[in-house]
C-alpha cells in the first residue's frame with residue numbers, strides 16, 4: 474500500500490491539485506481563488522498539464538470567471554510535483570484581476 478507520504482516515482486494518472494490563493498489587487502480589492510483543477514492531461518513531451526475554470530469568491534459585490542491551463546509538472550522533491558499558473562479573470566465591474574503562483578503538491582515526480 475502506498476500512503477500519502479511515500480515517494481511516488483513517475484506519473485500518477487488522473488491526479489488533481491488544489492490551490493488556495495488570492496488574486497492581485499484591482500479596483501482596490503482582491504478575491505480569494507479556491508480551486509481544484511481537472512485530472513492530469515498528458516502532453517507530447519511526457520509531462521502533463523491541468524485545465525481549470527470557475528469563479529473567484531464573491532467579494533466587493535461581484536465575482537469574476539476564469540478559465541486557464543497550467544504549465545508542465547515541476548518536481549519539488551519527495552515524489553511530488555506542482556504546476557505554475559498565470560492568468561487573468563474576466564472583466565466584471567469594470568476591472569479584472571491577475572492570478573499567478575503554484576498549486577498544492579500532488580503525488581508523482583513528473
Ligand SMILES: [Fe+2]
Nearest residue numbers: 513546556579
Ligand atoms: Fe499535476
Ligand SMILES: [Fe+2]
Nearest residue numbers: 504533537570
Ligand atoms: Fe474584482
